[in-house]
Amino acid sequence: MPDPATSLPSSLVAGARAIVSSPDTQEKVRLAYAVSKAWFQRGLALGSPSKDGLMPDRPGRPDHPVLLAPRDMPKRSLTGKAGRLALLHSLAHIELNAVDLTWDLIGRFAHVRLPRSYYDDWVRVGLEEAKHFSMLQDRLAGLDARYGDMPAHDGLWQAAQDTGHDLAARLAIIPLVLEARGLDITPPMIEKARQIGDEDTAKCLEVIYRDEKNHVAFGAKWFRFLCDRQGISPEPAFHLFVRKHFRGALKPPFNDRARSEAGLTPGFYKPLAPLIG
Ligand SMILES: [Fe+2]
Ligand SMILES: [Fe+2]
Numbered sequence: 716m717p718d719p720a721t722s723l724p725s726s727l728v729a730g731a732r733a734i735v736s737s738p739d740t741q742e743k744v745r746l747a748y749a750v751s752k753a754w755f756q757r758g759l760a761l762g763s764p765s766k767d768g769l770m771p772d773r774p775g776r777p778d779h780p781v782l783l784a785p786r787d788m789p790k791r792s793l794t795g796k797a798g799r800l801a802l803l804h805s806l807a808h809i810e811l812n813a814v815d816l817t818w819d820l821i822g823r824f825a826h827v828r829l830p831r832s833y834y835d836d837w838v839r840v841g842l843e844e845a846k847h848f849s850m851l852q853d854r855l856a857g858l859d860a861r862y863g864d865m866p867a868h869d870g871l872w873q874a875a876q877d878t879g880h881d882l883a884a885r886l887a888i889i890p891l892v893l894e895a896r897g898l899d900i901t902p903p904m905i906e907k908a909r910q911i912g913d914e915d916t917a918k919c920l921e922v923i924y925r926d927e928k929n930h931v932a933f934g935a936k937w938f939r940f941l942c943d944r945q946g947i948s949p950e951p952a953f954h955l956f957v958r959k960h961f962r963g964a965l966k967p968p969f970n971d972r973a974r975s976e977a978g979l980t981p982g983f984y985k986p987l988a989p990l991i992g
Contacts, residue, residue: 723749726762727834730754731770731822734841735815738775740848740862743814747845754838761834763825770823773872774815779863780808785870794911800860802904803916807851808867810923813844816875816889824882833940836933843926850919857915877960883941887956890934891979892965897927898973899966928977935978950982957987964989 724730730750737743753759764770776782789801817840848862855861874893878885901924908917942949957965965987974984 722746723753724759726760726767727754727838728762728764728822728825729767730759731818731825731841732768734818735822736771736775738777740777740811740852743775743811744845744849747814747818747841751838751842754834761825764822765826767822770819772876774819777863780804780865780867782869783866785868788866788868796858799911799913799916800855800858801865803851803855803858804860804862804865805867806923807848807855807862809871810844810848810851811862812871813894814841814848816871817841817844819875820882820885820889823879824885827882833937836937840930840933843930847923847926850922854916854919874960878956883938883945883952884956884960886934886938886941887953888960890931891938891953891983892957892961894927894930894934895974895977895979895984896966898924898931898977899968899970901927902970902973928973931974931977931979939978953983954986 724733724746727750730746730753734743734746734750737746750759788805817837821834821837821841852862855864871893874888875885878888901920905917905920905924908914908920938953939949942952965984967988969981969984969988971981975981
C-alpha cells in the first residue's frame with residue numbers, strides 16, 4: 716500500500732483536484748489512499764470548488780499508454796498470453812479512468828447541497844478504484860508487463876465531459892450505465908480466467924466484481940435521492956439522461972440479479988435495450 720505520510724491536500728475538494736490532475740499514476744494512487752484515509756479519520760474539511768479551484772477539463776496522464784480512438788484498438792480476449800495481457804491492460808486503463816471519474820465526481824459537484832454520507836460513499840469508491848488499478852498493475856507485473864506498454868482507448872473521459880454540468884446525468888451514465896455494464900461482463904471473464912488456469916486473474920476480478928456491485932448501488936441510491944428531491948420519477952429521468960448522453964442502446968445479456976441487488980431494477984435499463992427476437 717502507498718505511504719500516505721506526505722503532502723496531504725487542505726480539503727477533500729483540493730484532494731480530488733490533486734488526484735485527477737496528477738499525471739503520475741503512482742502519485743494518483745498514493746493521493747487517493749492518503750485523502751481517503753484523512754477523510755475517514757475526519758481530518759479533512761469538504762472545501763468547495765470556489766475556494767479550492769475548479770476540476771481540470773481532462774485528467775493528468777502519463778506519456779504512455781498512447782491513446783487511440785476506440786475503433787483503432789486491437790481486439791482483446793483471454794486466449795493466449797498476448798490476448799490476456801491486452802485484456803489486463805485494458806482493464807487497468809478502465810480502472811485508472813474510474814479513479815479519475817470518481818474523484819472528479821467528488822470535486823466537481825461539491826457546490827451541490829448533499830449529506831456527508833454521500834461523500835463517505837464516493838470516497839470509498841475512489842479508494843476502491845485506486846485499489847483496483849493497483850491490483851491490475853500487480854497482475855501485469857506478474858506477467859512481466861506494465862501499464863503503458865500497450866495503446867489504450869480515449870473514449871471514457873468523454874462521458875465525464877458530456878455530463879459535467881449535471882450531477883444526476885453524471886450518476887445516470889457512469890455508475891448506472893458504465894459500471895453496471897461491468898456487472899454483466901465480469902462474471903464470464905472470471906469463468907474464462909479459471910478455465911485457462913489463471914487463478915490470480917480470477918481472484919483479482921472477483922474483488923473488482925464484489926466492489927463494483929457497491930458502486931452501482933451507490934449510484935442507484937444517490938440518483939434516486941436527487942430525483943426524490945426534485946419530485947421526479949427516477950426511471951423516466953434515467954431514460955432521458957441516457958438517450959441524451961449515451962450513444963447507442965444498452966447491450967444485453969444483462970446480469971439481472973446483480974443489477975437488482977444493486978437497486979437497478981429492469982424498469983431502468985430494459986426499455987433502453989434493443990428489441991430482440
Ligand atoms: Fe473499479
Ligand atoms: Fe467502480
